[in-house]
Amino acid sequence: MTSLVKDTGNPAAIEIGGLHKSFGANEVLRGIDFRVEAGEVVCVIGPSGSGKSTLLRCVNLLEEPSAGTVRVAGADVTGPEVDIDAVRRRIGMVFQSFNLFPHLTALGNVMIAQRKVLKRGRAEAERIARVNLERVGLADKFGAYPAQLSGGQQQRVAIARALAMGPEVMLFDEPTSALDPELVGDVLGVMRGLAEAGMTMLVVTHEMSFAREVADRVVFMDGGVVVEEGPPAQVIGAPAHERTRTFLSRVL
Ligand code: ADP
Numbered sequence: 645m646t647s648l649v650k651d652t653g654n655p656a657a658i659e660i661g662g663l664h665k666s667f668g669a670n671e672v673l674r675g676i677d678f679r680v681e682a683g684e685v686v687c688v689i690g691p692s693g694s695g696k697s698t699l700l701r702c703v704n705l706l707e708e709p710s711a712g713t714v715r716v717a718g719a720d721v722t723g724p725e726v727d728i729d730a731v732r733r734r735i736g737m738v739f740q741s742f743n744l745f746p747h748l749t750a751l752g753n754v755m756i757a758q759r760k761v762l763k764r765g766r767a768e769a770e771r772i773a774r775v776n777l778e779r780v781g782l783a784d785k786f787g788a789y790p791a792q793l794s795g796g797q798q799q800r801v802a803i804a805r806a807l808a809m810g811p812e813v814m815l816f817d818e819p820t821s822a823l824d825p826e827l828v829g830d831v832l833g834v835m836r837g838l839a840e841a842g843m844t845m846l847v848v849t850h851e852m853s854f855a856r857e858v859a860d861r862v863v864f865m866d867g868g869v870v871v872e873e874g875p876p877a878q879v880i881g882a883p884a885h886e887r888t889r890t891f892l893s894r895v896l
């Protein structure tokens with residue numbers, strides 16, 4: 645069988661094996677296995693409560709897996725001697741809520757973690773912040789405070805903030821779900837640009853047209869398991885499972 649995955653000969657950017665996560669008696673992830681190759685864009689779709697956010701949070705160790713392994717660029721991040729901060733530096737994350745500091749400008753928001761976490765000097769952090777704000781189409785908003793920006797612009801600042809840390813992988817958890825419909829396109833456009841530039845991306849989204857057009861693979865989750873995965877034309881266009889069809893009939 646020919647693999648649909650790009651074979652670079654390198655370890656997978658993300659490799660998840662037998663991942664379980666319980667909160668008390670509630671088993672939210674019930675054995676998840678999949679890989680994201682370097683340069684791949686994988687979209688995770690599925691109903692609310694199916695464990696999509698928990699899956700992303702286990703990848704960057706915001707949650708501790710109950711069992712199983714998560715490897716990032718070949719390194720086991722669930723091992724006992726893992727440097728959690730070092731792992732998080734390799735993984736950028738963008739959430740539904742942008743969580744910008746209201747008292748800092750766009751430039752300040754993109755500089756602060758570079759300064760505090762990476763210990764970059766002011767001039768270098770500012771240069772890198774400018775490059776990344778330009779990259780997300782906000783060259784004219786360096787001095788704007790969050791309250792002066794639309795939701796879509798704030799989310800693009802949050803993307804620039806993550807990119808400024810130089811991540812190898814970007815995780816997106818429903819990045820457009822909190823936005824007014826007319827602002828969604830700009831954010832998806834930025835994400836499309838990142839994908840075209842070769843960024844490795846794991847994206848939880850309800851934007852089926854984005855998943856169809858941009859994803860190399862789509863993973864459909866329900867009830868804490870991967871029900872099916874494959875190229876978008878297969879999973880979205882011709883789903884094999886009844887659960888996938890039912891979900892798609894609600895969102896499409
Ligand atoms: P999704 O992102 O697919 O909507 P989540 O991963 O957010 O799903 O949640 C899956 C289930 O895990 C839900 O039942 C939710 O209540 C539960 N859950 C998520 N985070 C926690 C937590 N920190 N403590 C307890 N339960 C949680």
Ligand code: MG
Binds near residue numbers: 697817818
């Ligand atoms: Mg979620």
